[in-house]
Amino acid sequence: MYDRMQELTGPQMEKIHDAAMDLLKHTGVAFNDEEGLEIFRSNGFRVDGSTVFFEEAQIQKALESAPKKFTVHARNPEKSVEIGEDDFVFLPGYGAPFVMDADGNQRQATMTDYDNFCKLIQTSPYIDMNGWMMVEPADMPHKTVHMDLALSSMLLCDKPFMGSPVSRQGALDGIEMAAILFGRKDGIMDKTVSVSLINSLSPLQFADEMIGSLIQLAKHNQACVVASLIMAGGSGPVTLDGVLALQNAEILSGITLAQLVRPGAPVIYGSTSSAMDMKTGALSIGAPELSKNINLVAQMARFYNLPSRSGGGLTDALSVDAQAGVESALALSTAARSGINFILHSCGILGSYIAMSFEKFLVDEETCGMVRAMLKPLAVTDESIDLDVIKEVGIGGQYLTHPKTFQLCRTEFHMPALMSRKNPDSWIKEGRRSIDRVAEDKVAQRLATYEKPDIDPDVEKELIEYVNRRKED
Amino acid sequence: MYDRMQELTGPQMEKIHDAAMDLLKHTGVAFNDEEGLEIFRSNGFRVDGSTVFFEEAQIQKALESAPKKFTVHARNPEKSVEIGEDDFVFLPGYGAPFVMDADGNQRQATMTDYDNFCKLIQTSPYIDMNGWMMVEPADMPHKTVHMDLALSSMLLCDKPFMGSPVSRQGALDGIEMAAILFGRKDGIMDKTVSVSLINSLSPLQFADEMIGSLIQLAKHNQACVVASLIMAGGSGPVTLDGVLALQNAEILSGITLAQLVRPGAPVIYGSTSSAMDMKTGALSIGAPELSKNINLVAQMARFYNLPSRSGGGLTDALSVDAQAGVESALALSTAARSGINFILHSCGILGSYIAMSFEKFLVDEETCGMVRAMLKPLAVTDESIDLDVIKEVGIGGQYLTHPKTFQLCRTEFHMPALMSRKNPDSWIKEGRRSIDRVAEDKVAQRLATYEKPDIDPDVEKELIEYVNRRKED
Numbered sequence A, B: 001m002y003d004r005m006q007e008l009t010g011p012q013m014e015k016i017h018d019a020a021m022d023l024l025k026h027t028g029v030a031f032n033d034e035e036g037l038e039i040f041r042s043n044g045f046r047v048d049g050s051t052v053f054f055e056e057a058q059i060q061k062a063l064e065s066a067p068k069k070f071t072v073h074a075r076n077p078e079k080s081v082e083i084g085e086d087d088f089v090f091l092p093g094y095g096a097p098f099v100m101d102a103d104g105n106q107r108q109a110t111m112t113d114y115d116n117f118c119k120l121i122q123t124s125p126y127i128d129m130n131g132w133m134m135v136e137p138a139d140m141p142h143k144t145v146h147m148d149l150a151l152s153s154m155l156l157c158d159k160p161f162m163g164s165p166v167s168r169q170g171a172l173d174g175i176e177m178a179a180i181l182f183g184r185k186d187g188i189m190d191k192t193v194s195v196s197l198i199n200s201l202s203p204l205q206f207a208d209e210m211i212g213s214l215i216q217l218a219k220h221n222q223a224c225v226v227a228s229l230i231m232a233g234g235s236g237p238v239t240l241d242g243v244l245a246l247q248n249a250e251i252l253s254g255i256t257l258a259q260l261v262r263p264g265a266p267v268i269y270g271s272t273s274s275a276m277d278m279k280t281g282a283l284s285i286g287a288p289e290l291s292k293n294i295n296l297v298a299q300m301a302r303f304y305n306l307p308s309r310s311g312g313g314l315t316d317a318l319s320v321d322a323q324a325g326v327e328s329a330l331a332l333s334t335a336a337r338s339g340i341n342f343i344l345h346s347c348g349i350l351g352s353y354i355a356m357s358f359e360k361f362l363v364d365e366e367t368c369g370m371v372r373a374m375l376k377p378l379a380v381t382d383e384s385i386d387l388d389v390i391k392e393v394g395i396g397g398q399y400l401t402h403p404k405t406f407q408l409c410r411t412e413f414h415m416p417a418l419m420s421r422k423n424p425d426s427w428i429k430e431g432r433r434s435i436d437r438v439a440e441d442k443v444a445q446r447l448a449t450y451e452k453p454d455i456d457p458d459v460e461k462e463l464i465e466y467v468n469r470r471k472e473d
Helices: A010-026 A034-042 A056-065 A111-122 A145-156 A168-181 A208-219 A240-261 A288-303 A322-338 A358-375 A387-393 A403-408 A424-429 A435-449 A457-472 B010-026 B034-042 B056-065 B111-122 B145-156 B168-181 B208-219 B240-261 B288-303 B322-338 B358-375 B387-393 B403-408 B424-429 B435-449 B457-472
Strands: A029-031 A046-048 A051-053 A069-072 A081-084 A089-092 A098-100 A106-108 A194-199 A223-228 A267-271 A274-276 A308-310 A342-347 B029-031 B046-048 B051-053 B069-072 B081-084 B089-092 B098-100 B106-108 B194-199 B223-228 B267-271 B308-310 B342-347
Touching: A010 A051, A010 A056, A010 A240, A010 A288, A010 B387, A029 A034, A029 A240, A034 A046, A034 A208, A034 A240, A056 A240, A089 A111, A111 A145, A111 A358, A111 A435, A145 A168, A145 A457, A168 A194, A168 A208, A168 A457, A194 A208, A208 A223, A208 A240, A223 A240, A240 A267, A240 A288, A240 B387, A267 A288, A274 A288, A288 A308, A288 A322, A288 B358, A322 A342, A322 A358, A322 B322, A322 B358, A322 B435, A342 A358, A358 A435, A358 B288, A358 B322, A387 B010, A387 B240, A435 B322, B010 B051, B010 B056, B010 B240, B010 B288, B029 B034, B029 B240, B034 B046, B034 B208, B034 B240, B056 B240, B089 B111, B111 B145, B111 B358, B111 B435, B145 B168, B145 B457, B168 B194, B168 B208, B168 B457, B194 B208, B208 B223, B208 B240, B223 B240, B240 B267, B240 B288, B267 B288, B288 B308, B288 B322, B322 B342, B322 B358, B342 B358, B358 B435
Parallel strands: A089 A342, A194 A223, A223 A267, A267 A308, A308 A342, B089 B342, B194 B223, B223 B267, B267 B308, B308 B342
Antiparallel strands: A029 A051, A046 A051, A069 A081, A098 A106, B029 B051, B046 B051, B069 B081, B098 B106
């Protein structure tokens, strides 16, 4: 299809691939974890200290066993999702330490905030999966908070969820809890019920907790996004061309480890790399370079027959203003159009990941719905064109009172839940409210009418007991 | 290229074409203007009353003579633009009766507002062409305001401009003035220096002033956008499939008239049709259906080898809020990605065309710059990847102080003029300003530092004399 965004040619993709192969063979990647290094050594990889070197054939073998598409099962089977090829999912923001309220006051996030985001996800018509650590609660003990998060994710929402990648033991906790939830007490699953985010430490490193998590998750057939977040000009080259090569090396090395642990383990090719702001030296996630990278990452993942992950509703703005709207819509629509399969950070992020906003969550959520509607194809059949109606109405007629308009008017078009289509008179009479103020009210309404999804009381009890027991360890 | 937005298949485009041919042959289009009807009659078209009926061969003949690309010459030759194929231009909003200020106060537009928009366009790094009637000044006599607008467009800005389609005489005034500006006193030009907007009156009609304008403009080789603005469910079918067929018939009939007047006259296939909001019965230009239509219009225009026109930064929001940002960014980026050549309404529109906003103009303008940056392809060469640098920095190093980062850091990435990348501390210290408030200050700065582009004083005098003389007629 004609597209003014860049389509990489075959030779260009080969060039990025070859550059990554060169790096993997000659510079290598540091895996700062003994179990990880032993897996590489025992599979015949050259290891020097903590640096692993890769031959192209070893990467190719891993790519052959990685699935191009997989299902993430939800405890409510109707909400299970497919990830790969034409299918894609929207997920909430991830990892924000603060909450920004509608007045621009920033405060530390709490466990109640996390729970409230779970409730918004449960009641969302457009967010397909629950996330992980939408906010980092400051009011919970650091060592065990991952189990509190997992418990909320599992109890407050029956959509598929993201898993805990905080450490080897943290990943195992998530797996054990998922096993309880899905009624498989041995804790070993042959079906994928979670996706976890394994980030590299650019350039060319993986930290021990990430490696430990990846090993445990892959072993249990739980999906891993292996992702780079390179700041072009800081933790990576100043050109996106160089970033593509560097992140490709990092991602492929992590995917290779997952496939060594368990051939066929579901993995996702991920990146949300972007530009460094040259004035402040900080990462810019509102930059157009983010969208450029998203479009090219989708292509590189398809080149390898892998599902892809990017960011979505991302912005540098610190309030839910027009900048937040523009930046988030550009990145989110680029991800969806260009073929990303796992669109993390679709909703709620403000200020370059510093904060989540409940109001922005709702604005972004509606954007997700609008983007889904934009992508829904027309039938273009004789029936959908219906020339008879056009001829019947004829020159200068009107369609408003035609029976066909009545018949289709409630289903044919996207019905906004939040976006205003008021005329100036009623808008002024109602106090000239901008959409973030309208969203503030709607957040309260959504939380007030939230209903906890049904769950077997024994399962709930067992989950809570698991968490309590582990907290005493 | 892989794209989740709909790509029409060949048979689907044929179906839309065939439906339009059927309508043109059997229902016809009303041209409410005697000169127009006489042109059709004298070229052998069947005319019954004011209804013209078209054979497919007559349409095909017109399509063969219409250029697929043309130049619009600016009085400053460096600012001339190409319209067609891969080239595209951003233009400001069009036709708003009101101005909405940053506090949400709506007031009637004045001539000073019009002039100020001309000044913003002149100083814009991203708006490629001046528009027409960005606002309708309420403080000028209706009968002659088109000449005041043209005079401002020509004197305050040296970019190419849009022409006056208000009436047969109004179009002629614009042509005479352009002739003075370009030093061709006979008023007949063999080069295109303006683009005018000829709208159909859906369904299946053209008003006399539009036909008169089109005839005069085509005769003088000035470009016409022939455009439909169908409200699906109101002035057209409730399905976009039906809208595509209906608008195709309208647009092709108008283009045919232009080609009968002057074979080879530059024309643009235009539409900014969208959905009717089913709750209010009003046109929604923030709806995702607008973007769907934009994507499909770009494809239908390419099917006919014609340049295309759509809307851009459109919204139903009445303030420069997150909704305005989301809706405008989705439509603008869709237009640019999908291949639209003439992106009208790129900047400034609020409230479903009811108002222009100076602050939104600046936000949208930056969006235009961001979209241009997103579309700029990477080189993907050995030089741009520069593997040596990546190897040199190696595992765990940093790129911030690398000479290559210094070398490229000012040119490699989009540098925002408006969008904020502040950290929370400085943002809070500076008063938690949302981007519309920042834009308010920047508008004042831009207008204060504006400089009128040089012009031959004799030409300026002659233009003013023309307008004064005609006002006495």
